[in-house]
Amino acid sequence: MEQISDLIRDSKLETRFLPHCGVETVHTFRESDPASGQRLVIRSEHWQRQRRIGGGGFGSVWLERRVKGGRSAATAAQDGAVRAVKQIDMDTRLGSIDYNRELEAIAKFSHSRYEHCFVKSFGWYEGPGQLFIAMEYLEIGDLFTYSYQKPALPETEAKDITYQILDGLDMMHENGFAHRDLKPGNILIKSSPPAKWWVKLADFGITKRIEEGHGPSTTKGTPRYFAPEMWGFIEPGSAYAIDIWALGEILFEMLTKKPAFANTGLLARYQTQEQFPVAKLRDAGVSQQGIDFLLSLMCLHPNDRITASSALSNVWIQPLIPQNSITVIQGKPEIPYQITTVTEEFASWDTELSVEVPKTVVHDLPSSTTTPQPENGTQGKASEAQRKETLFPSGISRPQSIHEQVEAFDPSPTEFATWHKEGVSLYNQNQIPEAEIMFRKALQWRAKVLGNDHRDTLLSIQWLGTSLFKLGRYEEAEAMFRQALEGREKVLGNDHPDTLVSTHSLGASLFQVGRYEEAEAMFRKALQGQEKVLGSDHRDRLVSIQWLGASLFKLGRYEEAEAVFRQALEGREKVLGNDHPDTLGSTHSLGAYLFQVGRYEEAEAMFRQALEGQKKVLGHDHRDTVGSTHWLGASLLKLGRYEEAEAILQRALEGQEKVLGHDHRDTVGFTHWLGASLLELGRYEEAEAILQRALEGQEKVLGHDHRDTRSTREYLDLALARRRS
Structure with a gap:
């Protein structure tokens, strides 16, 4: 590592x-x-890794438990019996990365005066090619x-957060x-x-520590929470205004x-027309004070946004602040900075969801018009236009985004x-065709520069397969998942959590194309590894059990x-x-089986x-x-x-029309069932109209000639x- 400050050096843990x-x-x-009167004692703590609880672009986060030893009683009680350890893989092929930024901030805000606001760190240590940060x-x-x-959330709870x-x-x-x-994934919940x-x-x-005279700085982050100036729509202003915009998006x-x-096109329209989506807030019943406060956070121009200290004195927030707890500082200096490159963050952590377990690959049995099927995503094939757009016959296709403004020539790994x-962000916003384009773009360059077996390349292959699965292109998804699985088995081993994700995903795609015996084998393989690595009761393992049942x-x-x-239900x-x-999905699935x-x-x-x-x-x-109602x-x-x-069927049909529209295949199936019930009640004219x-x-x-169509015709x-009779 580079030369480090005393603050960072003092928080380093002596480790073996x-x-x-x-x-x-x-x-x-x-x-x-002091209790024994000894001037100096040497103590040790043994921490053992339990399971992976999160991950990101540069590493993983692990849950560890203290199994032996401990420090003084006061310190040991403060540290607790478990901790989260962020493991950052220092891959030199990705260029020089300044880890001091993170360590300095963590050390600074782990002081007792800040611990009510920040996740506390217990120190950092190094391994071969890795950096570890121990946290609460x-x-x-x-x-x-x-x-x-x-x-x-109710407005009162959103205001409190x-x-x-x-x-x-x-x-x-x-x-x-x-x-x-700043994003919801980096806001952890203590209670x-x-x-x-x-x-x-x-x-x-x-x-980043903001210091005048240091020249241009590099900005990075999560595209969904990017302020307009980070996309180049607006001239940059205060460095702190980026955080304020992101807070506004989180509150919204x-x-x-x-x-x-939802996308950069809408943000660009805000820049040209200055029309904020206030109607969504009013539809949600947000008070005028709340709307006004949110607008002050998301002003288009960074220097027009309210500062954090001023926001704390806002009439909407003020009632929550304990008396005499803060001093409002007016006129805080705002130091301009220059945006240059957008690069990837360190591994963020999450105690519930791994970033590599996309929801669409682990859905349970939803409603359907015939036998319930284990997939909640888009049914059928993507449109021909979408397919042509994503095949890249003569180069790399790019969506309307910041990359339209940047010439794609010899990009760096951080750009990949x-x-x-950005593909992940688009996917999470349900913009799946656009996400597919970004994953293909990242994959093409990662494979070219890093190689087919690099874990980042394999990550893009996995997410590309996930997008294809969501689009109902199961055979293409199968090919991607199989490639990801083979690569991860080779690079990470059969029982690595990422390998097991690909194993499950391949099983899901095989299921969707009707190859149930092969799917069963994949789910059993995933289950065996998950029990070994994650434990018998881990939620990902329960998902694989659900699919095995299907x-x-x-x-x-x-x-x-x-x-x-x-x-799975138990x-x-x-x-x-x-x-x-x-759990409710498993309850529904068991009911569907019994039916x-x-x-x-x-x-x-x-x-x-x-x-x-x-x-x-x-x-x-x-x-x-609506599905359970039906x-x-x-x-x-x-x-x-x-x-x-x-x-009940009438209520289900009304809900389905509202959620999916009149022409969705599940909606017309619900219509059939309502017609059948009217027929049994002897209300033949109504039944005839519905059928x-x-x-x-x-x-x-x-x-x-579909069997459901033939059945409705018979009814x-x-x-x-x-x-007539």
């Missing part, structure tokens, strides 16, 4: 690694012991993971630091409702569950990383399938709780249980809630309880015959 015992680290401390472990995870499948983030930013800016990668909210800022991988998402600007990260069901091995579905109830969306084998009373019970939780957790209009109605229909069935509507939709979406003929 024990061989032949997994991954065990020993730290030695020299300290006084917050098991709830980060704000992104917490809110991913929850409804928008915003105040705490502002408090931390004010301390950073006071001390001359800008975070510059949440029903307790009081307590969040801390984390990941100082991009933090907390209040609405939607981004303020930025393209890959494969067994498709193979007609019903008793085995039921046992596996029940294993595991999720234990690990995640009864009302977690994944398919004709055990309708048991199926009804499962669907009612799933529906009750989904309405509470996801809301009445969520796709999964299948509950279908179960009641099979049980001969036609009036109950008709009411005619279903038939027209199925002929349009599925074709004239329609029956309704016509009964009406």
